[in-house]
Amino acid sequence: MKKAAGSIALLHAGQLLTLAGPRGGRLGPAMRELGIIPDGGMLVRNGVIESVGSSEEIARQLPNDIDVVEARGRVVLPGFVDAHAHPVFGGNRVDEFELRAGGASYEEIAARGGGIRSTVRKTRAASEAELLSLARNRAEWFLHCGTTTMEAKSGYGLSLAEELKILRVVRQLNETSPIEFVPTFLGAHAIPEEFRDRPDDYVDCVVEEMLPAVVRQNLAEYCDIFSERGYFDAASTRRVLGAAKAAGLKLRMHADQLTNSRAAALAAELGAVTADHLEQTDTAGIAAMKGAGVQPVLLPASVYSLGSTRYPQARAMIEAGLAVVLATDFNPGSSPTPSIPMVLSLAVTQMKMLPAEAVTAATINGAYSLGRGDRIGSLEPGKRGNFCVFDCEDYREIAYWFALPLVHSVYVNGNREV
């Protein structure tokens, strides 16, 4: 059971980043506007933000019985929203991490039966209770890095029973963790071993068996697919996402990660909410996303972790007026980090995003990409009282002092959780 919502007043934040603004994702140049209140304050009642303003204004309307959090010399901002993550899996892939250092490529390891398939074996071998325990531990990691809402994809089961098992774990996580998890069905993550020689049969299985069961049991809000050479081609992508849309799921898509297969344009054609990765996406793909209002979800931690230097063209996307999102891509193969602050560092140092753009991408824009822009992602009256307090005086320090845990405390629905 989730905790009862809390009430709290916050005063004297050195910088209170409201991210307030009109409804909708922040497009391009608007990503620089953080709505910073110096010496800021906030009042949260029963989990919901009642007012935000200067400490003076908030102090004037302070109820008698409310706990006051003193944030002098600290930065306060909305809890991070991590819009692309794979937190439920068995084991880890530290062996492959070492092999890659020794020179093997991600694709070579996959060809040898490693990669996603090795995690599938370990995930299938784990009981539901074991997976839940592992995922709970990881949820604590995310929370300690300042994340209060995150996506959770399936995709390491790759059979009807195993995919449902993972999505049930996500549901149980959601019932008990302070973090809100948004479930995404990713049955089309890879072709499992037993379908190696008949990939089309696996697509049949995803469309005809898994999808109807996931929808019937109300286990997912989104459907995703790994649209990539050697995984799922354009025809399979159309089939899976078309069926998912018809069944009432919203769409996300792994697009143009390893090769430019015009997957960003396909995401636009199919009406996907997001196209994710985009390391190989070109100008035409960017224009297609802009035309259809697709949000790009950029995952620099996986580029870093794979030792690649081919980051997605974040600047071109911002300049094209897209509502760019940043996320961790947390997973055991290509991005073993739960840290949005580290993703902000990567965005600034490797993709030349401004610190303000990066913060917007990991809060309000992430929230809209998960269909929750009206409830979270900014600190405005009526939204959830989800916020982080950082031990620094300037929000830019969150990305600047990298790999340093500067999180002071984290609140969800008005309750302190870290």
Add this chain to the structure above:
Amino acid sequence: MKKAAGSIALLHAGQLLTLAGPRGGRLGPAMRELGIIPDGGMLVRNGVIESVGSSEEIARQLPNDIDVVEARGRVVLPGFVDAHAHPVFGGNRVDEFELRAGGASYEEIAARGGGIRSTVRKTRAASEAELLSLARNRAEWFLHCGTTTMEAKSGYGLSLAEELKILRVVRQLNETSPIEFVPTFLGAHAIPEEFRDRPDDYVDCVVEEMLPAVVRQNLAEYCDIFSERGYFDAASTRRVLGAAKAAGLKLRMHADQLTNSRAAALAAELGAVTADHLEQTDTAGIAAMKGAGVQPVLLPASVYSLGSTRYPQARAMIEAGLAVVLATDFNPGSSPTPSIPMVLSLAVTQMKMLPAEAVTAATINGAYSLGRGDRIGSLEPGKRGNFCVFDCEDYREIAYWFALPLVHSVYVNGNREV
């Protein structure tokens, strides 16, 4: 005053990394040998390691009155040794961090009076007490990342009085922090504003005024210089380091960071203990270091942070049989991270060092580079009881789960400090 040394027994470490071996830095292939004891134990008395072995062996000799630390399911290894760091400075450079994201280069920012010079202004403006307070806060950061011994360079004062001020701060830090600081005089870090048009006069000042005072007041063990185009050329480097050696200081050297000026070979010629950075060093430089027994100190966090992809040739150095060291280069301009675990991640993912090589580089090899290989850097009888406990089952996870604070606890001289 330092705390009195402690006594403690540790039992049941899932992996106890001893790093035990013959005297001397671990050369090349020997960097892969971590001396791992499964289910390991250790006995520390009055700050000194008395015995190390299986938990069974240690349990048999357990004194009655000793506190026992249970480390089941955790990794225990020597406290990290950070052999290149600039922890004493005023302010930060978050403005430049943002400018660089906007496209300005490190050298352009320096030419506009930013860069090192801006930190010099803020450091001079700060009182000794203010600097000490800032540095103490940073020492806590290092300790929480698992570092128990570190170098501390001067170099943001650039006048007799200001360089002495910084080195006195290092001395005071050393008297009060659990971390052991090794002081390095880096008066030749940059040409200060007031000597802009007469750099040779500044070299005179370093050699004739600063060095004698530093030595007389016993404020440094090492002398370092930024040997680089636009900073200090080969002739100045010979002059400064020659005088330092004659005065009894040991030598370190910033070499070949921005250009290949054959500084690695110069370090070999001058008998430096280390040559640091080495991003541009070629095969000839590597051979020269090997011939003279110079230890390369690699600083991948500064390469990352500057958005460069030109990492030093770690593999070639290991294969040449050098005793490679990894360090943070912690400083406000090019490497604002105190985290050795992050440096391990960078070493593995960006420089293709094996996780074991990276751990060796940041413990025993770092210790030898600081002249303390006989006292720290491995867990062996007679050495200090300085160790970290990590919340993971396999040491490779320390680099794998990056930017995640997996440190469970940190002990210095047998006392728990984190």
